[in-house]
Amino acid sequence: MSRDRDDSRGRPGWAAEAAARSQLREVEPLPTILLDGVSKVYRDPMTLKPFTAVDGVSLSLEPGEIFGLLGPNGAGKTSTIKMILGLTRPTRGTIRLEGRDPQDPTARRRLGYLPENPCFYDHLTAEEYLGLVGSLFSIEPRTVRRRAEALLERLGLRVHGRKALRRFSKGMTQRLGLCQALLNEPAVLVLDEPMSGLDPIGRADVKHILREERARGATILMTSHVLAETEPLCDRVAILHRGRVLEMGSVKAILESDVLEWEITTDALPDQRMSLLREAGHRVDSVGSRWVVRVLDAGALQGILRTLTEERVFIRSVEPRRESLEEYFVRVLEADGVGTASGRESGGRS
Ligand SMILES: Nc1ncnc2c1ncn2[C@@H]1O[C@H](COP(=O)(O)OP(=O)(O)OP(=O)(O)O)[C@@H](O)[C@H]1O
Numbered sequence: 258m259s260r261d262r263d264d265s266r267g268r269p270g271w272a273a274e275a276a277a278r279s280q281l282r283e284v285e286p287l288p289t290i291l292l293d294g295v296s297k298v299y300r301d302p303m304t305l306k307p308f309t310a311v312d313g314v315s316l317s318l319e320p321g322e323i324f325g326l327l328g329p330n331g332a333g334k335t336s337t338i339k340m341i342l343g344l345t346r347p348t349r350g351t352i353r354l355e356g357r358d359p360q361d362p363t364a365r366r367r368l369g370y371l372p373e374n375p376c377f378y379d380h381l382t383a384e385e386y387l388g389l390v391g392s393l394f395s396i397e398p399r400t401v402r403r404r405a406e407a408l409l410e411r412l413g414l415r416v417h418g419r420k421a422l423r424r425f426s427k428g429m430t431q432r433l434g435l436c437q438a439l440l441n442e443p444a445v446l447v448l449d450e451p452m453s454g455l456d457p458i459g460r461a462d463v464k465h466i467l468r469e470e471r472a473r474g475a476t477i478l479m480t481s482h483v484l485a486e487t488e489p490l491c492d493r494v495a496i497l498h499r500g501r502v503l504e505m506g507s508v509k510a511i512l513e514s515d516v517l518e519w520e521i522t523t524d525a526l527p528d529q530r531m532s533l534l535r536e537a538g539h540r541v542d543s544v545g546s547r548w549v550v551r552v553l554d555a556g557a558l559q560g561i562l563r564t565l566t567e568e569r570v571f572i573r574s575v576e577p578r579r580e581s582l583e584e585y586f587v588r589v590l591e592a593d594g595v596g597t598a599s600g601r602e603s604g605g606r607s
C-alpha cells in the first residue's frame with residue numbers, strides 16, 4: 258500500500274517518515290526511474306518453454322535527463338518499458354517510479370506514455386480523444402481543452418482536430434500519440450519510438466518538444482532506431498542486446514572519443530598526387546566539385562598538408578572525424594556477435 262495515501266496522514270510515523278524523505282530529496286533527489294536487476298521471462302503458451310527477453314537490467318534515470326534505450330529489433334526495449342509502466346510485472350528484480358511501485362496508480366499519475374504503435378478509438382476525433390484522455394487523468398475539462406488546443410497546434414494537428422482518427426495517416430497518429438502523452442504535463446515521459454513514421458519536419462518538431470519538456474523538468478526515457486536524431490537529443494544512452502545492457506554512458510563522452518580519421522577537403526587535386534595518396538593507403542573521394550582525402554594518423558596528416566601546400570593545392574578544410582553514435586552502436590553490437598549485412602557481404606569485418 259502507498260505510504261502517501263490520505264488515510265495514513267496524521268500518524269506520527271508517517272509525518273516523521275515524510276520529513277525524513279523530504280530531507281533526503283533535498284540532499285539527493287530520488288531517481289525518477291529505477292531498475293534493479295530486472296528480468297522478464299516469457300513462456301510459450303503451448304510448450305511453456307521459457308524465453309528471457311530482459312536479463313538483469315539495472316538503470317537509474319536522474320530527474321531532468323533524456324535517456325535513450327537503444328538496441329536492435331527484439332533486444333527487449335519494449336518489454337522493459339512495459340514493466341516500467343506497470344503493464345507487465347518483472348519476473349525478477351525491482352522497478353521504482355519516483356520511489357513507487359509502478360503497479361501503484363499514484364506512480365502513474367505523473368507519467369506520460371507513447372506506445373510503439375499507437376492505435377486509438379478511430380471513431381473519435383482528435384479533440385474527443387484528448388478529452389477522453391484528460392478525463393482518465395481527472396483533469397478539469399476546461400484545462401483539457403486549453404492544453405489539447407496548444408498541443409494540437411504544437412504538433413501541427415490543429416486543422417485536423419475535428420477529423421475522425423480513422424482518417425489519420427501514420428505520422429498524424431504518431432503526432433496525436435505525443436499529444437496524449439503530454440496532456441497531463443508529465444514528470445516522467447516514456448516514449449517508445451517517438452520518431453517512428455514522422456517526416457523530417459515532424460522529427461525536428463519532436464526533438465524541439467522533447468528539449469522543451471526537459472527544460473520544464475521532465476525526465477524522458479525513449480527508444481529509437483534513428484540514431485542520427487537520437488545523438489543530439491539524449492544525455493545518456495544504454496545499449497541493450499538479447500535483454501542485457503552491453504554499454505551505458507553519456508552521449509557527450511561517446512562523441513568525444515578518439516579521432517577516427519582526418520578529412521582534408523581540397524578544391525582540386527593533381528592526378529599524380531591523387532595516385533600517390535591512394536598508393537600510400539589513404540582514401541581519396543571526389544565529392545561534387547571537391548576532393549576529400551581521409552587520413553588515419555595525425556603524423557601522416559602533417560606530411561600530406563605540407564606537400565599539398567608546396568604543390569599549391571587549395572585546402573578548404575581539415576576536420577577530425579570522431580565516432581558517431583550510430584558507429585558506436587554498430588561497433589558495440591558487432592563486438593557482441595551481431596553481423597551487419599555489409600559485413601556479411603564482405604565476408605565479415607576485421
Ligand atoms: N508477450 C510476449 N510473449 C512472448 N515473447 C515476447 C512477448 N513480447 C516480446 N516477446 C519477445 O521478447 C523479445 C524482446 O521483444 P521486445 O518487443 O521487447 O523487443 P524490442 O527491443 O522492443 O524490439 P523492436 O526494436 O523490434 O521494437 C523478442 O524476442 C520478442 O519476440
Ligand SMILES: [Mg+2]
Nearest residue numbers: 334335336373
Ligand atoms: Mg519495441
